[in-house]
Amino acid sequence: MSAPLLAIEGLRIAYPGPGAESVEVVHGIDVTLHRGRRLALVGESGSGKSVTARAVLQLDLDARLEGSIRLDGEELVGAPSRRIRAVRGRRVGLVFQDPLAALNPVMTIGWQIMQPLLIRGVGKREARRRGTELLERLGVHNASERFDDYPHQFSGGMRQRVVIAIAVIAEPELLIADEPTTALDVRVQAQVLELLDELAEERSMSVLLITHDLGIVAGFADEVVVMRQGEVVEHADVDTLFASPRHPYTRGLLGAVPRIDADPSVRLLSVADVELAERSER
Incomplete structure (x- = not known):
């Protein structure tokens, strides 16, 4: 091996x-x-x-x-x-066990998903496109509209999907x-x-x-x-x-x-x- x-x-x-x-x-x-x-x-x-x-x-x-x-x-x-x-x-990506505690309550989930890409020089428009596509892939309906929502507006299962998106968006x-x-x-x-x-x-x-x-x-x-x-x-x-x-x-x-x-x-x-x-x- x-x-x-x-x-x-x-x-x-x-x-x-x-x-x-x-x-x-x-x-x-x-x-x-x-x-x-x-x-x-x-x-x-x-x-x-x-x-x-x-x-x-x-x-x-x-x-x-x-x-x-x-x-x-x-x-x-x-x-x-x-x-x-x-x-x-x-x-290395990390999915935390408590998605509510892992997410910043005063930032939109879209902003938080885009951060790993923005830090690495990806343009904001492209980062938003990738983030929206990934959220759709993870089962978040109307992802383009939900992108600008805040963590408290999501259920526990949906917040966990957001945390997974943050962890894997940079592949x-x-x-x-x-x-x-x-x-x-x-x-x-x-x-x-x-x-x-x-x-x-x-x-x-x-x-x-x-x-x-x-x-x-x-x-x-x-x-x-x-x-x-x-x-x-x-x-x-x-x-x-x-x-x-x-x-x-x-x-x-x-x-x-x-x-x-x-x-x-x-x-x-x-x-x-x-x-x-x-x-x-x-």
């Missing part, structure tokens, strides 16, 4: 703590993602998924990074801020989708995932999906990395992971997924059950 598009090696992430101390939240993880592939980073809240994804674009200015993050061979850890700014949007090589279906109902979740699937296929775009929903992973990802407490505990292709998970924590995550055909009298697994299983296997 060719060299990975994204290679994370020995990554440690720490934040300022009380006094002069720092608190390490990610402990030397390795993650690789090849071109055209879809990798899901899964785990419970606080496992380090989102901070790892944000470290790729160095969005947390107070985070201290150690190790290596290479994008198509280019080292990002320690790179000048101008190089990181050049990567954001153009080579990045890698799309990071951080919990892109959070707080959306099941029907809208399916629509958003279908859009991401189509865009990735059409543009040969690699996708790093951050989620705790293994149901989403099963239908979208090629590979899965399972994180717990800042460490990678398992990395496998999606079929292998669901058919024969090796780590007790992975089995616990799978066991905690509600199933329509499950016996309602059987209790779902908890983290405590997982920890007990881990101790019994040692």
